Amino acid sequence: MVLLMGIGGSAEAKTLVVRPQGPLASVREAIRQADAGDTIRIEAGVYGGNLRLEKPLTLEGVGKPLILGEGSGSVITVLADGCTIRGMVIERSGRVLVEEDSGILVKSSRNRIEENEIRDVLYGIYLYAAHDNLIRGNRIRGLAELEFGERGNGIHIWNSSGNRIIANTISHMRDGLYLQNASRSVIRENHAFHLRYGLHYMFSDDNVIEENRFFDNMVGAAIMYSRRIRLRRNIFFRNRGFSSYGLLFQDCDDCVIEGNLIADNAVGIFMEALRRSVFRRNLITTNDVAVYLFSSASENVFTENSFVRNVSLLRVIGRGTTTRWSWQGVGNYWDAYEGFDADGDGIGDVPFRLQDLFERLEGNHPRLRVYLSSAAAEALAFAEKAFPIIPGPQEWDPAPLRKPRALWPSDALEIERIPFSRWAFLAPMAMVGLSVGLFLWVGRR
Template sequence: MKRCFSGKRNSRRDIPPPPRLCFLSLATHCNVAWQVFQQSTLSERAMITVRVPAVLLLALLVFRAPGAAAMLRVVPAGGSITAVLNEASPGDTVWLEGSDYRENLRIEVPVVLTGEGYPTIRGGYEGSVIDVLANGTVLKGLHVSEAGTFLTRDLACILVQADSVQVLDCRITRPLHGIYVKGGSWTLIRGNRIEGRLDLVEEDRGNGIHLWNSKRNHVLRNEILNVRDGIYFSFADSTLVEENYIHGVRYGLHYMYSNYNRFVDNLFEENVAGAALMYSYKIVFLRNVFARCRGFRAYGILFQSMDSTLAESNLILDNSRGIFMNNTDFNTLINNDIVDNDLAIQLNGGCEGNRFLRNNFINNLSRLLLDVSDRETIWADSTGGNFWSGYRGYDLDRDGVGDVPFDIQNVFQIMETKVPEVRFYLFSPAAEILKAAERSMPILDLGKASDNRPLMNHSRNAGVPWDRVREIRTASSPIFAVLFLLGFLLQGIY
């Protein structure tokens, strides 16, 4: 799959319990039990003692369970999948022998629906293409296309309304929503490619993966592009999202009222926002990339009313704004690399108790914008603060921590917070004179933020996934930087 990657796996305690496997046939259970029995470490005498009763018991279980064994049901080319589904029993495999089927499916019995060479199921732009209502259903290796286009009806190429469903290695094209999990939990969504419709304007497209009123899902190694939002969470808790590649969408991750979720080793690239997180708490971001989100309202990560979130070892690269926080409290950002952004951090709305520790802030055009005095943000602890590429202090005791505090905002940056028009003169001689004068005679207390223990050298953030970005630029795009500055100027005028 294009541009997907295998990153470092998180520890097992970070991963929620896997989806339950439902409706295995009794014969399958017996076979597994027999294999374990054969590989056991019992003595030869003990094996002889229990072998005959065990064989008799297994045989009795199998022969006393009529119809327990799963069947393979073949749908020929030109045949009706629905007709075969109506005759299927739990655990059956429905094999699509043809290459193209035109019908909408309603799966009410747990089966494995698959075929060879990605057989196509087309919905004809009416309703959802596959509606899964049976717990334990498996969809594997399918091409699902042509969902209906009414956003108010929650239509999708694959609509999941059951628990323990698996959607594996499917290709989804021309969707409204790609995969919509509506009330189902314990869903495994792995190895799929979801491509939206470029013939629809962004506002009329659905989301790649949409989770609503759901929990304990696992979203793994999917590629999502050209949809509205890559993965949308709404009242969806305790889910693991890892190793996905999401690009060319509005928000790579759009997130509301969903708690205790983890995002590990994902790549969000060239979106309006890598992640837009709202009204939730207890979220973990580990080793993700948020890169090249460009535009006047573009962000690497946007936090709106988010509390107690941990972001560690992420790469936030070449965005208009790296991190934006509004009414967001008691979050920790540690060991991240924030590099080549037009603006590294913007704090609005009285954010309190947020901690920025051992991050590398490198080559950002502006470091920090505040709409209020920054008195509550923690920029350092006993082990040190952050590395700032603009720091010019000294370290006499050679403990790796600067002896002079670093003023994150200079007087010019404080002015541009209050008067956006002056941002147009960011690198002008006048701005440099102002900054030099303020360094020489720091007589104004403007409530600026300060890192009291700045690091002299880069923090060795070994977990930051630099290897996942193919083309690293050493500076932000000049064209987009100028457009960003002009946007601020126009905002101030109008």
């Protein structure tokens, strides 16, 4: 029994309604009955997977119906072009990494995958040689109980081009978004957290990455072996650990990194063999080390960025670099800059030096970091200032800005505010009370 309803004036396309109490109670059966271009409306309930879409269909969930996979293979496999999967809850894929066991495995083009909740799966959405798809507004949560290496990626894009990945929320997978040979992709407004890498990138050129948030990962975004990547207005926040980076580049060329907020990471920006790239108007704040720079990174430019409240600004590994810290007479804003601007053009008249002697030594001798903020480190820095005879590569900003020009206000980090706690207040108060009390008591005796 099939409910027939013409929609949108299209004479042939019909809508099939699936609901647990029937008459049509199986999504698989509905797919079998449907013709190309039909819509299957799935009402709230639990339905068996796995599903295969071999003709262009629309699966439209109403009230979050659950598609429960068989626990092996992918829960939904899309093989026909032009399918839509919307508003479903998708659970229980297989757990074999090499079989691409996913919530939704897409092997075709021009599909829309929207507003789904995908849980308890190895991979979330896997685009396998699939082009020009729209993946929007999905929530993907992985198998937190597995080690990072055993999990799949949230949205895995392989050998696919022209996909748009927008406003998805991804957590507890291996990598949030993994792109390999995925050119001309747009990645916008996604949130990726509690992952190994928020964004992991290989051999994918000409991509746009905008307004995403990568936080609480081992690495916010790792961009490797790619060219002409544009990163704008993203947030790389609180990626902390011994080898954690907010934004990592490895062997990339001609990238533009503009208007991002890179905050509270162990290392803000890590660059190895990044070439001819521009960092502009980013706010780089409260990182342990703002920029980690290998000698192999060449001809990059930093201009109009704000560097605020980082514990250390720069580590250079190897001999000097060809990175320029200003462009056409416009440098960056450094909160540690102490120079002056006599002619009032907004550019400091004294160059800003990014590292002192101790910090330069630290680049190639990381053990010296143990002496962080010790008097000895200060003394070395002071000695160099007083007797500037010690040679070595230097990093300068010849035109430091007097006012920040980053896209973000310098206090943009007021994201989290921990509520006031009475206990937090009582402990130090007791400290004062005890001290004063003891003082008076002994003094009186």
